[in-house]
Amino acid sequence: MLRYVLRRLGQIVITLFVFLTLVYFLLEAQPGDYAQTFLSNPKLTKEQREALKAQFGLDRPLWERYLRYMGSLLKGNLGISFEHYPRSVVSVIAERAPRTILLFLTAQILSFLLGFSAGKVLAWRRGQAFEYVLTIGGVTLYTVFTPWFGLMMIWIFAYILHLFPVGKFVTPTLWRGAPVDANYVFIRILLSAFVASLALFLVLLATRRLNLALRRGLRGAGVLIILAGLLAYWLPSGITRYALDILYHLILPVMTLTLINFAGMMLLTRNSMLETMREDFVMAARAKGLPEGVIRDKHVARNAMLPVITSFIFSIAFVLDGGVITETVFSWPGMGLTLLEAAVAQDIPMVMGGLVFTGTLALLGHLVADITYAYLDPRIRYT
Amino acid sequence: MEEKTKVITKPKVEVILEEEERKRLKEMPLWRVRLYLTWREIRNNWRLFSENKIGLVGLGIIIFYAIMAIAHPILMKWVWDPNIYDPIVGYSYDEVLQPAPPSFRHLLGTDPLGRDVLSQLMYSTRSEFALGILAAIITVTIGTTVGAVAAYFGGIIDTLLMRLADLIIMLPFVTILIVLSALFKMNLIILAIVIGILSGFGGTGIVIKSQALTIKVRAYIEAAKVSGGSNWHIIFRHIIPNLMPLSFLYMMFSVTSAIFSEAVLSFFGLLNIRMSWGLMIHTAQTAGYLLNPKTWWLIVPAGLSITLLCSAFYLVGRALDEIVNPRLRKR
Numbered sequence: 060m061l062r063y064v065l066r067r068l069g070q071i072v073i074t075l076f077v078f079l080t081l082v083y084f085l086l087e088a089q090p091g092d093y094a095q096t097f098l099s100n101p102k103l104t105k106e107q108r109e110a111l112k113a114q115f116g117l118d119r120p121l122w123e124r125y126l127r128y129m130g131s132l133l134k135g136n137l138g139i140s141f142e143h144y145p146r147s148v149v150s151v152i153a154e155r156a157p158r159t160i161l162l163f164l165t166a167q168i169l170s171f172l173l174g175f176s177a178g179k180v181l182a183w184r185r186g187q188a189f190e191y192v193l194t195i196g197g198v199t200l201y202t203v204f205t206p207w208f209g210l211m212m213i214w215i216f217a218y219i220l221h222l223f224p225v226g227k228f229v230t231p232t233l234w235r236g237a238p239v240d241a242n243y244v245f246i247r248i249l250l251s252a253f254v255a256s257l258a259l260f261l262v263l264l265a266t267r268r269l270n271l272a273l274r275r276g277l278r279g280a281g282v283l284i285i286l287a288g289l290l291a292y293w294l295p296s297g298i299t300r301y302a303l304d305i306l307y308h309l310i311l312p313v314m315t316l317t318l319i320n321f322a323g324m325m326l327l328t329r330n331s332m333l334e335t336m337r338e339d340f341v342m343a344a345r346a347k348g349l350p351e352g353v354i355r356d357k358h359v360a361r362n363a364m365l366p367v368i369t370s371f372i373f374s375i376a377f378v379l380d381g382g383v384i385t386e387t388v389f390s391w392p393g394m395g396l397t398l399l400e401a402a403v404a405q406d407i408p409m410v411m412g413g414l415v416f417t418g419t420l421a422l423l424g425h426l427v428a429d430i431t432y433a434y435l436d437p438r439i440r441y442t
Numbered sequence: 443m444e445e446k447t448k449v450i451t452k453p454k455v456e457v458i459l460e461e462e463e464r465k466r467l468k469e470m471p472l473w474r475v476r477l478y479l480t481w482r483e484i485r486n487n488w489r490l491f492s493e494n495k496i497g498l499v500g501l502g503i504i505i506f507y508a509i510m511a512i513a514h515p516i517l518m519k520w521v522w523d524p525n526i527y528d529p530i531v532g533y534s535y536d537e538v539l540q541p542a543p544p545s546f547r548h549l550l551g552t553d554p555l556g557r558d559v560l561s562q563l564m565y566s567t568r569s570e571f572a573l574g575i576l577a578a579i580i581t582v583t584i585g586t587t588v589g590a591v592a593a594y595f596g597g598i599i600d601t602l603l604m605r606l607a608d609l610i611i612m613l614p615f616v617t618i619l620i621v622l623s624a625l626f627k628m629n630l631i632i633l634a635i636v637i638g639i640l641s642g643f644g645g646t647g648i649v650i651k652s653q654a655l656t657i658k659v660r661a662y663i664e665a666a667k668v669s670g671g672s673n674w675h676i677i678f679r680h681i682i683p684n685l686m687p688l689s690f691l692y693m694m695f696s697v698t699s700a701i702f703s704e705a706v707l708s709f710f711g712l713l714n715i716r717m718s719w720g721l722m723i724h725t726a727q728t729a730g731y732l733l734n735p736k737t738w739w740l741i742v743p744a745g746l747s748i749t750l751l752c753s754a755f756y757l758v759g760r761a762l763d764e765i766v767n768p769r770l771r772k773r
Contacts, residue, residue, distance in 0.1 A: 077609060078609060078612065078613070085622075086625065191496055194496055195753075198753045198756050199749060199753045201753070202702065202753040202756050203752075203753075204706075204749050204752070206706070206709050207723065207741065207744075207746075207748065208745075210733070210741065218733065219735070380616050384616065398617060398620075398621070399620060402621045402624035403710075405624075413617075414621070421612045422612060
């Protein structure tokens with residue numbers, strides 16, 4: 060197992076290197092000289108222009124710039140953004156990434172839960188009108204033109220019903236006298252969500268082998284303790300209302316993303332369930348006279364879960380991909396919106412930084428998905 | 443009772459038909475035999491397909507839009523005055539205020555520049571179809587060739603092609619397209635080629651390769667090898683024809699992704715095209731009508747069309763999946 064992970068890590072480093080080289084030369088090959096666009100600002104004096112050129116290394120030949128870029132990348136330096144000058148690309152990413160991760164992780168987890176339970180029912184009711192309605196509805200939502208659907212949600216929930224804010228991620232008037240900046244709160248929300256889910260996972264794992272009554276009691280108590288811990292952390296901290304403001308802005312985009320994404324999980328679960336239902340152990344369970352609900356949830360769904368979980372982990376890696384569209388529609392200032400703005404403004408270091416971030420995330424997701432699969436399915440063992 | 447007799451007599455009838463069929467086929471020239479067999483296969487597959495109501499819904503939507511695409515040039519030639527109804531340079535003089543709400547003259551109203559929305563919608567349908575089908579053909583041509591070659595030769599060729607595929611499926615697809623179209627000038631044909639290359643060498647190639655691996659070990663491939671068929675002969679005459687059903691299925695999914703990508707890119711105003719559904723929403727956005735429910739006809743018809751056509755191709759693809767993929771069959 061360890062050898063497999065190490066070999067995959069080596070492969071990933073090579074793939075990442077090829078990917079970065081490809082992206083670098085692709086961006087260099089674009090027509091027009093982005094350096095000239097940036098430097099032709101008439102307010103700059105000649106000396107300033109030369110100084111900037113030397114600072115960005117724009118007067119060097121291409122291969123030297125490439126080597127220098129790769130060298131500084133290894134040190135964790137992605138250069139300086141043109142558009143956000145003089146901020147470095149890394150600091151812009153560090154500011155925007157938590158927003159994207161919070162939004163999409165919430166939406167992905169919700170759509171996984173919704174899609175998995177809908178898919179179970181769908182496979183069990185094959186050929187009924189219910190299946191047709193849910194499949195057509197789900198596929199329509201899955202292939203819906205995302206910007207249009209986002210706008211429809213804003214129309215309905217923000218303009219007509221006045222339930223949620225129109226866009227952005229904070230209410231400016233509330234934050235005027237805030238003691239901390241938004242990112243401080245963001246990171247704390249993310250951390251507490253992470254700690255809480257880790258604790259929940261540990262509780263579930265620890266109580267796995269106990270008998271039913273004891274298990275239920277302990278699990279209930281565990282959930283209560285986690286909730287109490289969260290309240291004990293947030294209530295005295297004084298930033299709770301700011302966190303609630305962020306969560307309030309989060310609801311509409313999360314709802315939209317969940318509705319769009321759940322059908323993918325649903326259809327995958329359905330197909331996987333249909334394949335598992337043909338196995339012999341399902342017939343054995345039927346012959347034992349177990350109720351249909353138990354066969355569905357405990358025998359078929361558990362075994363059909365593997366490809367769904369892998370696909371779920373894999374899809375987390377692609378948060379940024381759909382992010383560009385959703386973040387633009389909801390004016391959510393995360394990585395996707397930053398990348399789009401940078402691409403339109405020809406802010407090449409920022410574009411490059413965004414792609415490095417996405418590529419690394421996607422590769423790591425790939426690795427985690429492989430390892431989880433091997434862990435969950437005892438039939439697969441990597442040597 | 444009647445039900446029972448039917449079941450019993452049915453195989454007999456089929457056997458008799460097949461004998462007659464064989465006699466008839468022997469007298470025909472070879473090309474007619476091939477045509478006949480293809481026709482029979484299409485008929486059989488259609489029977490399987492039409493059992494699936496979900497696929498029929500998708501097919502219905504596709505036919506509806508195809509009729510719209512064909513009707514537009516006819517309407518422009520004989521019914522609609524080009525000065526008023528032209529989707530790009532027309533101007534509706536009869537309306538005082540633009541955008542005008544739907545009326546008898548303009549069934550879906552006019553856009554902020556005084557152009558007829560229905561005419562734009564129908565005109566764009568043609569280019570959406572062209573883009574989708576072109577991208578799908580490129581995807582499937584590359585994907586099938588890559589899959590067949592990688593599976594047949596194996597070794598270093600397989601490793602190289604599959605590592606390339608791994609690299610491509612790792613790329614965030616929409617983001618790459620957005621970056622490319624922001625930095626380079628892209629029109630529909632270049633977009634179709636880029637989408638085709640990305641998904642042909644990427645995901646589609648991997649799926650088709652795994653299918654090609656199961657075909658490679660069949661007995662008839664051995665037979666072809668023994669009788670002295672060259673590698674390329676075996677790939678193009680024996681492996682690829684057997685991959686066709688799967689390739690056709692993946693064509694449907696690539697049409698969906700091509701139409702969706704085009705719509706997103708023109709919504710952001712990054713594509714160099716004259717008119718499309720995404721561009722219609724972009725026009726409404728730049729004119730400031732995006733979040734105004736009163737001017738719904740600027741956004742709803744175009745957005746709904748993109749959604750419907752994308753999901754139609756996806757539904758047809760899923761229905762085909764149940765035919766091609768034996769593990770999902772009902773029986």
